[in-house]
Amino acid sequence: MTSLASASTRNTDTAASSGNVSAETFAAERLAAFGRGDIAALVAHYRDGATVISPAGPLHGREQIKGMIEGIIAEFAQPGVSFELISQHAVGPIVTFSWTARTRQNDYHLGAETYVLEDGLVAFQTFAASVTPRAAH
Numbered sequence: 836m837t838s839l840a841s842a843s844t845r846n847t848d849t850a851a852s853s854g855n856v857s858a859e860t861f862a863a864e865r866l867a868a869f870g871r872g873d874i875a876a877l878v879a880h881y882r883d884g885a886t887v888i889s890p891a892g893p894l895h896g897r898e899q900i901k902g903m904i905e906g907i908i909a910e911f912a913q914p915g916v917s918f919e920l921i922s923q924h925a926v927g928p929i930v931t932f933s934w935t936a937r938t939r940q941n942d943y944h945l946g947a948e949t950y951v952l953e954d955g956l957v958a959f960q961t962f963a964a965s966v967t968p969r970a971a972h
Contacts, residue, residue, distance in 0.1 A: 857955045858925035865930070865950075866920070872912045877904050882956045889962040910938050921945075928952040942967045 861880065868876035878901045887894040887903065894900050911918070921933040930950040936943040946964040950957050 858928060858930050858952055861950070861952060861955060861957075862923055862925050862930045862932075866923075866932075869911075872908050874901070874904055874908055877908075880957050881960075882953060882958050885957050885959065887960045887962065890964075910940055911936070913939050915939065937969075939969065941969060 865877070865880060868880070878897055881897050881900055883897060884895070885897065885900060887900055889903075894903055910916075916936065916938050918936045919934060921935065922931070924931045928951060930952065932946075932948045934943070934946045936946065944965040944967065947962070949961045951959040
């Protein structure tokens with residue numbers, strides 16, 4: 836996914852404390868795997884019983900989460916995608932990202948993700964976005 840691998844960042848803030856090194860590592864690995872379109876690596880970030888809560892409803896476990904990730908990668912791997920990381924924070928076991936993006940299907944005016952880590956893996960995630968579908972070409 837070359838379009839994401841070269842994603843620009845406007846403001847990246849990561850809290851510096853010895854207590855959140857694993858959260859900082861997770862954040863870096865998560866962004867790198869997303870940029871590569873590496874579904875297996877993204878799914879491997881979750882605990883077996885992880886839960887993702889989004890406007891579409893909750894997903895439980897790696898299999899359901901994998902389906903969500905496959906859909907995201909399919910959309911964001913297309914040519915012409917732009918992605919801009921607005922902010923990133925890692926505090927204790929919590930990691931957040933906010934971003935904007937434009938794909939062939941949608942304009943993401945603001946995306947917000949929060950991850951709660953247990954032993955370096957995602958136990959819980961929330962996702963929300965302000966999205967406008969683009970006109971079909």
